[in-house]
Amino acid sequence: xxxxxxxxxxxxxxxxxxxxxxxxxxxxxxxxxxxxxxxxxxxxxxxxxxxxxxxxxxxxxxxxxxxxxxxxxxxxxxxxxxxxxxxxxxxxxxxxxxxxxxxxxxxxxxxxxxxxxxxxxxxxxxxxxxxxxxxxxxxxxxxxxxxxxxxxxxxxxxxxxxxxxxxxxxxxxxxxxxxxxxxxxxxxxxxxxxxxxxxxxxxxxxxxxxxxxxxxxxxxxxxxxxxxxxxxxxxxxxxxxxxxxxxxxxxxxxxxxxxxxxxxxxxxxxxxxxxxxxxxxxxxxxxxxxxxxxxxxxxxxxxxxxx
Amino acid sequence: xxxxxxxxxxxxxxxxxxxxxxxxxxxxxxxxxxxxxxxxxxxxxxxxxxxxxxxxxxxxxxxxxxxxxxxxxxxxxxxxxxxxxxxxxxxxxxxxxxxxxxxxxxxxxxxxxxxxxxxxxxxxxxxxxxxxxxxxxxxxxxxxxxxxxxxxxxxxxxxxxxxxxxxxxxxxxxxxxxxxxxxxxxxxxxxxxxxxxxxxxxxxxxxxxxxxxxxxxxxxxxxxxxxxxxxxxxxxxxxxxxxxxxxxxxxxxxxxxxxxxxxxxxxxxxxxxxxxxx
Ligand SMILES: Cc1cc2nc3c(=O)[nH]c(=O)nc-3n(C[C@H](O)[C@H](O)[C@H](O)COP(=O)(O)OP(=O)(O)OC[C@H]3O[C@@H](n4cnc5c(N)ncnc54)[C@H](O)[C@@H]3O)c2cc1C
Ligand SMILES: Cc1cc2nc3c(=O)[nH]c(=O)nc-3n(C[C@H](O)[C@H](O)[C@H](O)COP(=O)(O)O)c2cc1C
Ligand code: FES
Numbered sequence: 409x410x411x412x413x414x415x416x417x418x419x420x421x422x423x424x425x426x427x428x429x430x431x432x433x434x435x436x437x438x439x440x441x442x443x444x445x446x447x448x449x450x451x452x453x454x455x456x457x458x459x460x461x462x463x464x465x466x467x468x469x470x471x472x473x474x475x476x477x478x479x480x481x482x483x484x485x486x487x488x489x490x491x492x493x494x495x496x497x498x499x500x501x502x503x504x505x506x507x508x509x510x511x512x513x514x515x516x517x518x519x520x521x522x523x524x525x526x527x528x529x530x531x532x533x534x535x536x537x538x539x540x541x542x543x544x545x546x547x548x549x550x551x552x553x554x555x556x557x558x559x560x561x562x563x564x565x566x567x568x569x570x571x572x573x574x575x576x577x578x579x580x581x582x583x584x585x586x587x588x589x590x591x592x593x594x595x596x597x598x599x600x601x602x603x604x605x606x607x608x609x610x611x612x613x614x615x616x617x618x619x620x621x622x623x624x625x626x627x628x629x630x631x632x633x634x635x636x637x638x639x640x641x642x643x644x645x646x647x648x649x650x651x652x653x654x655x656x657x658x659x660x661x662x663x664x665x666x667x668x669x670x671x672x673x674x675x676x677x678x679x680x681x682x683x684x685x686x687x688x689x690x691x692x693x694x695x696x697x698x699x700x701x702x703x704x705x706x707x708x709x710x711x712x713x714x715x
Numbered sequence: 716x717x718x719x720x721x722x723x724x725x726x727x728x729x730x731x732x733x734x735x736x737x738x739x740x741x742x743x744x745x746x747x748x749x750x751x752x753x754x755x756x757x758x759x760x761x762x763x764x765x766x767x768x769x770x771x772x773x774x775x776x777x778x779x780x781x782x783x784x785x786x787x788x789x790x791x792x793x794x795x796x797x798x799x800x801x802x803x804x805x806x807x808x809x810x811x812x813x814x815x816x817x818x819x820x821x822x823x824x825x826x827x828x829x830x831x832x833x834x835x836x837x838x839x840x841x842x843x844x845x846x847x848x849x850x851x852x853x854x855x856x857x858x859x860x861x862x863x864x865x866x867x868x869x870x871x872x873x874x875x876x877x878x879x880x881x882x883x884x885x886x887x888x889x890x891x892x893x894x895x896x897x898x899x900x901x902x903x904x905x906x907x908x909x910x911x912x913x914x915x916x917x918x919x920x921x922x923x924x925x926x927x928x929x930x931x932x933x934x935x936x937x938x939x940x941x942x943x944x945x946x947x948x949x950x951x952x953x954x955x956x957x958x959x960x961x962x963x964x965x966x967x968x969x970x971x972x973x974x975x976x977x978x979x980x981x982x983x984x985x986x987x988x989x990x991x992x993x
Contacts, residue, residue: 436943457943463972470946645809681772681943685719
């Protein structure tokens with residue numbers, strides 16, 4: 409399927425994907441959890457669950473709720489921490505298949521630097537994705553992703569220690585002007601931008617008169633957010649010259665083409681993995697078939713050709 | 716290994732006056748024939764569901780044999796309301812079997828404690844030990860007995876049931892549970908419980924009081940069912956030394972202190988290994 413291959417240019421060369429279909433952070437574990445539902449080699453890549461320097465227990469329960477065409481989550485970035493990741497999960501990550509992108513999160517620049525330094529030497533990790541856009545940890549990411557200077561600061565700190573790995577910065581849609589943050593990250597050395605993380609949202613239950621989430625406010629994802637993601641990707645692709653990865657509400661091959669049409673180089677599949685864990689594995693082939701039907705020769709030929 | 720199965724509805728049968736009350740047996744065919752352990756579950760999502768309902772729904776395996784997969788469910792929200800409208804022949808996707816089932820201690824006296832639809836996993840458990848002399852079921856229920864898969868199970872074990880209709884019903888159910896549980900503990904047997912959280916808390920407290928070895932099955936809200944979203948977690952109970960407080964051997968994930976996914980580390984846990992009070 410040569411026409412699906414994408415070679416994403418970055419300052420260190422080309423980031424080569426067999427196809428533009430990646431799994432989004434926090435929705436695909438470490439890949440192995442999905443191994444009985446399809447061949448991991450079929451994917452272009454996968455982004456691992458957000459990793460912090462030290463283990464984090466996450467937020468109180470309940471921390472997920474289904475909403476029409478979407479879901480709210482306030483997981484609070486529960487994860488096992490860098491040390492256990494290196495020891496237990498890294499060796500189990502799929503090799504010689506999808507590109508493994510490690511998603512990282514921290515509360516200060518020193519931690520971001522340490523995560524980047526360690527992971528840049530970790531065998532099997534092909535890129536870093538920096539989560540500067542977490543709306544649901546009280547003391548956290550909000551600051552970085554919603555303010556251009558802070559976003560640039562994190563980007564620069566990670567870039568400094570990322571060695572040979574390309575750095576993706578993942579933007580939050582919960583800002584007044586996403587292009588301002590995008591430009592700041594690009595200027596600070598980001599190699600690619602992922603758009604978007606979840607949208608700030610809330611749910612209540614009129615019978616119990618309670619919030620649906622213990623943390624009250626959480627992040628909305630799923631089909632409901634696709635128009636927002638599409639708008640963000642289009643705006644950011646116009647504003648910066650570095651490649652953009654689209655994420656938000658993507659379910660089908662047609663959704664993928666929509667993101668490529670507005671300028672995305674690749675896409676990530678998140679909440680859709682929960683409806684059917686085998687679905688993502690079929691998407692590259694379905695994308696190929698749809699491209700044939702629409703006479704699209706390659707992803708590159710179609711990218712950003714919006715009339 | 717859990718797998719995706721595309722099955723079709725063979726029958727949707729209202730239980731008792733279940734149509735009105737929303738209790739059903741759903742029989743699916745074409746779903747393969749995996750190895751499974753009672754207490755395990757499947758994630759289920761009809762093909763007809765649009766992106767409007769993104770999550771599949773978890774249900775205990777009631778029966779899974781050459782005739783297909785049977786689950787028992789109660790209508791509680793929008794997903795289960797839609798399931799109640801399934802027609803024969805409709806396509807349903809399930810993935811599973813998922814999670815860790817109940818302990819299999821074939822030679823021990825086993826006491827099953829069920830509250831309401833919490834009886835569902837025992838529909839999978841009892842037939843596997845049919846006729847065992849020391850298998851007992853104690854069942855508390857709000858809806859009429861015929862709404863649950865009770866009659867078919869009652870013939871295969873010592874069984875008793877307690878309707879919860881009037882004030883005073885619940886205390887007598889609890890008293891009987893305590894008697895049976897204390898007896899089981901004296902014989903160093905095994906207690907298995909499934910039902911609403913307040914019921915499980917009562918079972919846990921009685922188990923601590925009498926020193927019973929008890930496993931509980933949790934029904935937390937689930938999105939992925941695969942241990943990746945971390946939405947369904949429960950906190951392990953840890954001691955001062957950072958070890959799990961359970962007197963039973965627990966899997967390594969429960970020794971690490973972080974909340975664990977109910978879908979992949981459970982839904983069955985030793986009652987003294989996890990926090991029910993949060
Ligand atoms: C491992 C496991 C096994 C289960 N086995 C059975 C079974 O055999 N039979 C059966 O009838 N039910 C079972 N359940 C519960 C069943 O999954 C829920 O009732 C169902 O998902 C509710 O979906 P809904 O769309 O109708 O409700 P929603 O509209 O999603 O919610 C309606 C109400 O139900 C609550 N709810 C949502 N999900 C769950 C859940 N997973 N557990 C409990 N309450 C929930 C919501 O908080 C809300 O108050 C099981 C749950 C788990 C986790
Ligand atoms: C349960 C859950 C956990 C997530 N965890 C992370 C995370 O750890 N790091 C991160 O950058 N994004 C995380 N995300 C955001 C997704 O990667 C994605 O950006 C977002 O859900 C939008 O895409 P979707 O609509 O396809 O899900 C999470 C999303 C969900 C639903
Ligand atoms: S439902 Fe996603 S981790 Fe259990």
